[in-house]
Amino acid sequence: MSRYAYMLAALLVIAPSELRAGLYPEMKPPFAVWAEEGKAKATIVAEAPREGTAAAAELNRWLQRIAGVELPVAETAPAQGPVVFLGGKAAWQKLGTTADALNLGEQGHVIRTVGSDLVIAGANNLATLFGVYAFLERYLGCRWFWPGELGVVVPKQATLRVGQINEGSRPDFPIRWIIRDAECARFNRGNVGLNDPDDFRIWRFVHTWLGLVEPARYWKEHPEFFADLGGKRADPTAPRAQVNVCTTNPGVLEAVARKIDEIVAADPTTDMISVDPMDTQRFCGCERCRKLQDPDAPYEARASRLVFDFTNRVAEQVARKHPHLLIKTIAYHTYLAPPPFQMRDNVVIQFCRFMCHNHFLGDGSCPENVYFNRQLLAWQKACKRVTFYEYYNKGSWCGLPWPIVHTLRRDLPYLKQNSVVGICSQWNRNDANNGLGFYVAMKLLWDSKLDIGALLADFYEKAYAEAAGPMRRYHERLETAMEKSGVHVAEQRAYRAMYSLFTRELEAALLADLEAARQAVRDPDAAKRVDLMTRGLRYASLVAAYLRVFGERLEKDGAATWYGEKATDMAELELACQPRLDAIKKFIAAKENANACTGMGSYVERLLTPRIVAERWESRGDRPQAGVRLSKVQWLQAHPQPLSPTPPKTLALWIYGHDIDWNAETGPEHDVLALGKDGREMLLGQMGRKDRDGNRKNLAFIIRGVETAKLETDPLQVTVENPPGGPYGTAIFALYLMPDDATSEDDATRLIQQDLETVRRRAAAFVEFDFKGEASNDGQPAKAKLEIRGYP
Structure with missing residues (x-):
């Protein structure tokens, strides 16, 4: 089945033959011994893939860590001993069936014992690898919570026994792009950015019009390809230029189609091309382009006709040469709403939901989510394929703890129910304050019905060992504080929301949880994870102390009538902020804190500019509410x-x-x-x-x-x-x-x-x-x- 056909297929999951006990099912007797006292007792039968990671080598890499052995690899089964069949012709012959017959699609896998042998197989090498990782996780207890060695848990077994298993599975969401570390993402069965020939290949991430109509190639000879702003063509070659193209110029469509031909020629495995406006709401003002804009429409629809008319014309042109190639564009700001026409079948809409991540998307009491949910449901009628651009890390939250598991556990089943086909999230290596959310999201993207209570209990036990109890309290306390606060997060300047959430009382209780965990933990790796979380909270405490300088001055006079009205003595404010600024910058600069904060990006730079925080204390927010x-x-x-x-x-x-x-x-x-x-x-x-x-x-x-x-x-x-x-x-x-x-x-x-x-x-x-x-x-x-x- 082609990738394109797979996207059209129904998303069905093959249920395991036995009921789950706890998080994952247990193997049933009889058991076959694979390794004992450092000696291999089983054989792997597998075909070496022409490209990509060999499933046999990957399984052996983990077995070496579990039991201190690597199993011999052969092309045919030996006369005696248990055999592990990993994909390929021999595996399917052993099962007496096919991936199509089991309705596995391109990414699903089957794990099944046949006598004393085990078969792990998918329709291709990556699907078989997904089966290997599912086996390691579900039956041998391995985990990879976040990138790097500290995120890995491998239970040791001197004698490795494998019992009866019979299960098949395929993902609920065909496109899963959350964790950006390829190895960690692959273990958790993500399928974008893996550098694997069978992964889902997307050309570029977002805001790509100038990547398709390249200024260096066209500006000098064809300035008319670029946006007319105020009667003058905008220069796209300027540093950090965010210039849109003239979408109604026939030469622009030809240039885009030409570039896409070149992209596919360079990488024929490309599945999807991003055809997105640049990160600006300034569109071409030529007479033809103006006719496709609606300045009197609601904010979210003002540029919808222009953007999606162009998307459809690109999709139509590309389909003639590349019928299986998908054309993706974003629904964002002035083109968040669908246009008054249907999108072509080869178009994918990436819906950008800015907020609110403290409330369930379908929560009718959250005005932010009412707004975004209404647009999502409208898109379901206008386009066959909708993906989500999510904020499981929100840059504007500046690396503070982002406890959104209470939202994820409801959002992802809801998105599956509403036929969303994929999730891509903003990403940052802030394991202390984002790691758990990313991990939970990855698990729900494969199985949206997963028992999150059981998943979290498993996480606390395996990540923190003897400190599982106090660390459960730590994480749940953060979730509860966020949920009970009622704040809508996170706006582009969320300083006041940060201040209101991270109170002195919450900070003291969290510190007590971490201290209890520090005293209880004995396992060395678990102790390092407790220390990582402690440093993550230390960063939050430093930022909270800094924001209290503003709160003490700006909250005393009550709420402002309009955005930007809070005023204070800036010289005095900056003087009071300086010691706290120095402490935050010192923390960020320390190498050991690299994964306990978000680093010094643009949002953090603005956070650490007192004038900006004072001016934006009463935030305008992200969702237009004109009226x-x-x-x-x-x-x-x-x-x-x-x-x-x-x-x-x-x-x-x-x-x-x-x-x-x-x-x-x-x-x-x-x-x-x-x-x-x-x-x-x-x-x-x-x-x-x-x-x-x-x-x-x-x-x-x-x-x-x-x-x-x-x-x-x-x-x-x-x-x-x-x-x-x-x-x-x-x-x-x-x-x-x-x-x-x-x-x-x-x-x-x-x-x-x-x-x-x-x-x-x-x-x-x-x-x-x-x-x-x-x-x-x-x-x-x-x-x-x-x-x-x-x-x-």
């Missing part, structure tokens, strides 16, 4: 006031927002327009000036002299537009139609932040958006309708 929170009409229902029907000759428009910039090259960041009585938009003014740069700040800007006689005021329709090609974007929090008096912009800012009711009372009309504001991004304007009931 009007309050208007003057609504406010009047609770606060009636006398109003005049006669408009003044001029009014002032106060606009309050975050990150309203001025740029030396492009000038003001925003144009402010309103609909005139003639039905055309009129320019009222601009925001962001050299003398008033709102970069990373919340400021009010005042546009004076707004002539009411020239404007349509029923309602007043205002557009705040960031013209294409300028600074990236802004959050608009509120617009107030005010008396055209001498109030300064600094006074307006102060009044909005400190005496908002006065501003509301003086306004003829206003619109206030929610905490995160209404985005005014490059080419995606913020719009507001101000209803006027009269003039104060």
